[in-house]
Amino acid sequence: ETGVTQTPRHLVMGMTNKKSLKCEQHLGHNAMYWYKQSAKKPLELMFVYSLEERVENNSVPSRFSPECPNSSHLFLHLHTLQPEDSALYLCASSQDLSYGGEAFFGQGTRLTVV
Amino acid sequence: SQQGEEDPQALSIQEGENATMNCSYKTSINNLQWYRQNSGRGLVHLILIRSNEREKHSGRLRVTLDTSKKSSSLLITASRAADTASYFCATVLYNQGGKLIFGQGTELSVKP
Numbered sequence: 001e002t003g004v005t006q007t008p009r010h011l012v013m014g015m016t017n018k019k020s021l022k023c024e025q026h027l028g029h030n031a032m033y034w035y036k037q038s039a040k041k042p043l044e045l046m047f048v049y050s051l052e053e054r055v056e057n058n059s060v061p062s063r064f065s066p067e068c069p070n071s072s073h074l075f076l077h078l079h080t081l082q083p084e085d086s087a088l089y090l091c092a093s094s095q096d097l098s099y100g101g102e103a104f105f106g107q108g109t110r111l112t113v114v
Numbered sequence: 115s116q117q118g119e120e121d122p123q124a125l126s127i128q129e130g131e132n133a134t135m136n137c138s139y140k141t142s143i144n145n146l147q148w149y150r151q152n153s154g155r156g157l158v159h160l161i162l163i164r165s166n167e168r169e170k171h172s173g174r175l176r177v178t179l180d181t182s183k184k185s186s187s188l189l190i191t192a193s194r195a196a197d198t199a200s201y202f203c204a205t206v207l208y209n210q211g212g213k214l215i216f217g218q219g220t221e222l223s224v225k226p
Contacts, residue, residue: 006156092214094214100144102159
């Protein structure tokens with residue numbers, strides 16, 4: 001148990017569906033991240049939030065929409081996804097973005113787009 | 115291209131042997147971290163080494179950092195079957211905040 005919880009663990013959705021991934025951390029951290037992990041590829045940093053403000057958006061398609069209502073919660077809203085978006089989506093948090101310390105990861109959501 | 119690249123991509127050893135994984139990176143860093151991932155699960159932090167450090171130990175893990183060569187190595191001594199996992203290095207780039215940039219990872223298989 002890392003203190004970072006992601007739900008759901010598995011998600012199958014059609015290309016016309018709208019769904020949301022949820023991440024919650026109970027560590028008192030100020031920075032939260034979304035990563036995408038596809039087979040045989042490095043982890044791709046998608047979004048970074050620091051104190052609820054988005055500080056990074058790595059050219060992610062608009063069909064992925066993040067939301068950070070407070071420093072403990074992070075969402076990734078999904079709509080009209082493509083099959084190539086199937087991947088493991090990982091949420092992480094760290095104490096402070098400027099500190100550069102260790103990140104704590106959730107167990108991930110395995111997303112399959114059909 | 116990616117900031118961190120691990121070598122080898124896959125490594126298979128017998129229990130009790132040592133496993134060495136290498137990581138190379140391209141630009142100046144604040145620190146370098148190693149993570150472990152069991153199949154299809156989240157990553158777990160193993161060890162962090164700062165740019166002004168050359169070697170660090172944690173239990174059976176030994177990490178070295180050579181900033182002149184922009185490379186790091188992770189040594190796992192006396193490996194166990196439970197060490198089977200993917201291992202990733204991640205760099206925190208100098209003057210670019212605390213974002214972690216990951217390499218492709220090394221898949222380690224330890225056979226009993």
